[in-house]
Amino acid sequence: MNKTNIAWTDMTWNPVTGCTKCSTGCQNCYAEKMAYRLNKMNCLKYINGFNVTLHPEALEEPSKTPGKHKIFVCSMSDLFHKDVPFDFINKVMEQIKKCPEHTFIILTKRDERMAEYFEKNEVPINAWIGITVECKEAKKKIENIRKIKSGSVKFLSCEPLVEDLEKINLDGIDWLIAGGESGSQARPMKPQWLKNLKDECEKQNVPFFFKQWGTWGEDGKRRSKEKNGCKLEGKIIQQWPEKKSEVKNENM
Numbered sequence: 001m002n003k004t005n006i007a008w009t010d011m012t013w014n015p016v017t018g019c020t021k022c023s024t025g026c027q028n029c030y031a032e033k034m035a036y037r038l039n040k041m042n043c044l045k046y047i048n049g050f051n052v053t054l055h056p057e058a059l060e061e062p063s064k065t066p067g068k069h070k071i072f073v074c075s076m077s078d079l080f081h082k083d084v085p086f087d088f089i090n091k092v093m094e095q096i097k098k099c100p101e102h103t104f105i106i107l108t109k110r111d112e113r114m115a116e117y118f119e120k121n122e123v124p125i126n127a128w129i130g131i132t133v134e135c136k137e138a139k140k141k142i143e144n145i146r147k148i149k150s151g152s153v154k155f156l157s158c159e160p161l162v163e164d165l166e167k168i169n170l171d172g173i174d175w176l177i178a179g180g181e182s183g184s185q186a187r188p189m190k191p192q193w194l195k196n197l198k199d200e201c202e203k204q205n206v207p208f209f210f211k212q213w214g215t216w217g218e219d220g221k222r223r224s225k226e227k228n229g230c231k232l233e234g235k236i237i238q239q240w241p242e243k244k245s246e247v248k249n250e251n252m
Contacts, residue, residue: 001061004072007211007238008177009105012075015059015092016084017045018052019077023109025134025160028185031076052083059091062099073106080110086117096124103128107157111144123150130155135163146172153241159211164193170204175241180214182225188216194232207239
């Protein structure tokens with residue numbers, strides 16, 4: 001478990017590391033670059049570089065972490081990669097259920113495999129499940145997360161947002177994160193694409209969380225992501241979804 005500066009979480013947990021590219025959003029993968037850097041630093045966990053690697057020794061880390069945290073699951077991988085057996089995913093879910101004090105945020109680009117897994121397995125109430133929708137082509141993925149039966153939060157991560165998504169049906173979606181790409185090869189995100197998403201969220205009553213501009217600012221100029229910040233038209237918009245378990249308890 002590691003602390004992180006990712007705006008929508010405060011800890012990362014990587015019982016799996018490594019991945020393979022599967023969409024346009026993977027083009028400049030930050031995790032791949034970091035994995036190779038850690039490999040050169042002789043970090044044991046990344047001895048296999050960015051090849052998919054299971055880490056059973058890391059499974060119990062959340063239960064050994066005091067306090068209440070939002071935990072990003074597999075920030076250096078994709079839990080629903082085809083090379084991660086369902087038996088191992090079962091072990092990850094068991095650990096999530098054992099730690100109700102934490103909120104686990106699971107984000108995948110592999111919507112079909114996630115839907116296949118949850119067709120036969122229950123989504124833990126303290127697990128938020130999401131898919132990456134960074135371009136128009138990826139919007140078809142929303143149907144797969146929409147059909148998953150869950151009493152918890154379902155969300156979309158539109159990051160890196162690489163084109164205008166235009167109209168988007170958010171029925172059954174509880175939260176939307178958006179952000180621009182960072183790094184030396186980052187692709188610009190146009191302000192209008194972001195405003196269109198924000199407007200859709202407002203129309204459909206879905207909380208909108210703008211994470212960052214990334215390497216290209218609102219004015220179209222290239223800077224560090226820290227300097228470009230996360231203000232849209234002068235405002236920080238970082239809304240959170242309601243925890244459905246809390247709403248349910250209040251109504252009991």
